[in-house]
Amino acid sequence: MSFTIIVIILSAALLHAIWNAIVKSAADRTLTLGLVALGHVIPGAVMVVLLPLPDVASLGYVACSTVIHFAYYYMLGQAYRHGDLSVVYPIARGIVPALVSLWAMLFIGEVLPFWAWIGIGLIAFGIQMSSWSALRQGVGRAALGFAVATGVCISAYSLVDGVGVRLSGNTLSYWAWGAFLHIFIAAFVGLRRRSALSTLSRRTWILGLSGGLVSMTAYGLVLYAKNFAPLGAVSALRETSVIFAALIGFVFLGEGNWIRRMLAAVLMVAGVSLIGLSL
Template identity: 35%
Template sequence: MSPWALVLIIVAAVAHATWNLLSKRAAQADGLVFVWIVAVAAAVVWSPLFAGFLLVTGDRPTWGDLAVIGGSTALHLCYFLLLQRGYGTGDLSVVYPVARGTGPMLASLVAVLFLGERPSAAGVAGIVLVGVGVFMLSGGLGGGGAARGDLRGLVPGLVVGVFIAGYTVWDSRVVSAFAVAPLMLNYLGEVGRALALTPVVLATRRRLVLPVWREHRWRIVGAAVLIFVSYLLVLIAFTMAPVSVVAPAREVSVLIAVVLGGRLLAEGDLPRRLLAAGVILGGVVAIALS
């Protein structure tokens, strides 16, 4: 893996774990309204950057670009809605690692079986270690048995992981095979989610918009900034390294999420989860050296 790609992935992991902490802290708000406001805020905050990108590069999205971006938007929309719903019932330090572990394992499997990518032996070992570590964090695979809180987060995490795998593989092809600029994919994805949810929010949840905004405005703005930054860096990394390497390596964020959940949300069982985090770290090192 390129050193620059590794740096991008690590910075993205920090940003990613942080916005998930913000989303978890807003988990008792209406999930659909929260996801919509975050998308609207991101579209507003990042509009000057996107306008500058269009002016400097002269790029304009073609109908083909919009079609593949639409597919990405649909996958991400399901991901965000299911993730927010999962945080309403499960711990950050359970839902997050299970989702992030399931996603890259499936993405890497698809990349190897259908995209012709061939990870080295060290890469395969790293992928396995990441998977073992994140499932230890969920209470399985030698983690001492799953507690009730672990079980509440297990199913949502697994379902979210399927969509993570889907958008990881799809978006890697959008920025590589279809040559869509990462910034364009990321920004138009935010706009697409906002537009897709607007009719539903205005028709059924209009009265909830102001209360959710007033209570969670700083979490919303923080998430809007960090979601965009974290995924933009990953999309750029996809142009430097294969998806079977980038997808698992970015899961170093589970280390950060476990510490955040244990220290800031008092979710407990930190020693066991930190032990599992050491397994993940070994996997990330193996992947980085592959």
């Protein structure tokens, strides 16, 4: 894997950590997730007008990804209802690299070398270590179930979009339509919580929409990388967002044990290096 692709994916991971920090700081996470979805829709609408359609072969993948994203937002919201972010997030993200690698091997024949699997394992372990104190306190059955379901959804849309963007013939067009179709997610949240919309502060609107722009940019970078690298490896590198989030929490919010988080960061850097050197 080239150094440029690694940098692109790690940049996406940092952006992903930033928008999750925005959601974490929100008073109403459900509405904020709806605003994040709306933050995809607005630039996506402009782009679909200006760009050509992606190849017809990829349109079914865009639609399938939209349905899976809908389930992802629902599962994520339910997970946050039943468990803390510091517990739910590492579980949901930690299982994704191995699942995506498995799905890619089973469905599209992408087989990773041995050392890439070791790198994925180090990243997954580092994810868990970054929130070890919270995980040690125990995870409720509902929180665990929804967190695992969230991870399965992430792995599913990662595979679908990885195949779809390769068939699209135009990464920007595929990205634009995927973003624009978040309109169904935004509309669903808006309709369900319409009574609360009028009470939202300007700050919440700005934070939510900004989070959507950051999230959309992050996923666009990941889609681009999926054209040039195995899906499991891309997913593993992207999930380093967890350690970025942990470090942001430590530096800016005074959260957590810095020694444990730095050890987790070292493990994840080792994992990234192994993946980069073996592909």
